[in-house]
């Protein structure tokens with residue numbers, strides 16, 4: 001079954017405001033695909049265009065190779081799970097799951113067969129007769145998923161479905177969702193502003209900002225090779241240092257970073273001398289050994305946050321550049337106290353350089 005999606009240059013305008021700028025994207029059949037971005041960047045609008053609740057101002061949505069233009073939401077091969085789940089409190093768990101089938105005129109015996117199968121799938125085999133109020137947050141979540149799957153969608157659309165759960169349950173449900181996706185083999189499109197969710201569950205992630213696609217990549221590539229200043233700053237903790245290009249060679253690029261001196265990073269291949277650029281270095285790639293790498297910095301510790309196996313030092317370098325450094329707990333020294341100086345270094349090969357100097 002082809003449950004691929006092609007967003008063919010879709011645009012969504014509300015009056016003069018463009019909520020989604022021209023978006024051209026393919027999502028593969030059976031993929032767990034996430035849209036990640038801050039509040040208001042257009043994620044829900046994209047989901048609504050796929051589900052048919054909104055018609056794109058321009059462009060077309062294809063599902064399984066079929067153009068969905070003019071196909072109403074209830075005739076599309078999609079099912080949506082909302083943030084608030086929208087379960088029916090007066091119906092039993094099984095009735096909730098069977099609701100979509102009843103609307104389609106499916107007979108009771110066939111409906112029961114489906115709800116039994118789905119209750120088993122979500123590990124709640126003996127809960128069919130329970131009331132919704134008798135379920136925990138995580139169980140409600142699973143029933144919402146079972147209800148969405150009952151109508152046998154080709155594509156499941158999930159609009160921040162874990163946001164109402166506490167942290168522990170949220171982390172647990174990430175694994176469950178991923179597992180369910182594997183078991184059912186259907187395409188999951190997940191939207192979230194939580195990068196942890198997007199990175200742990202997805203095959204690929206689309207990073208969005210202000211209605212615009214920033215980067216589409218698998219989680220590791222997104223973390224290691226962000227392509228835009230927004231993606232570098234939004235996905236994972238990162239340190240940003242602005243500068244101007246002074247030298248370019250095959251491997252490295254050198255930036256004049258004002259009072260921080262000359263710093264080197266990986267040559268991205270699209271910058272030349274005199275251009276503004278931003279260097280990004282991850283907290284785990286900064287060393288406390290001043291001599292270890294060619295890029296060297298001094299900074300003053302502002303905060304020390306003990307996280308168990310590691311700790312983060314938040315420090316300020318010259319030019320008020322804020323740096324976060326992650327070290328393992330065994331590297332901690334009693335002399336590391338707020339206001340003390342630390343000397344740091346990092347390897348140019350681990351620093352990403354991106355054109356531009358806008359705020360992160």
Ligand SMILES: Nc1ncnc2c1ncn2[C@@H]1O[C@H](COP(=O)(O)OP(=O)(O)OP(=O)(O)O)[C@@H](O)[C@H]1O
Nearest residue numbers: 014017019037038039040041042043044045046193
């Ligand atoms: N029906 C509408 N009319 C006018 N503007 C709208 C409408 N729906 C959404 N918008 C605007 O479009 C932008 C994108 O909204 P959208 O709900 O897609 O964002 P989002 O990324 O899903 O945000 P959140 O994470 O807060 O749900 C926002 O600025 C929003 O105010």
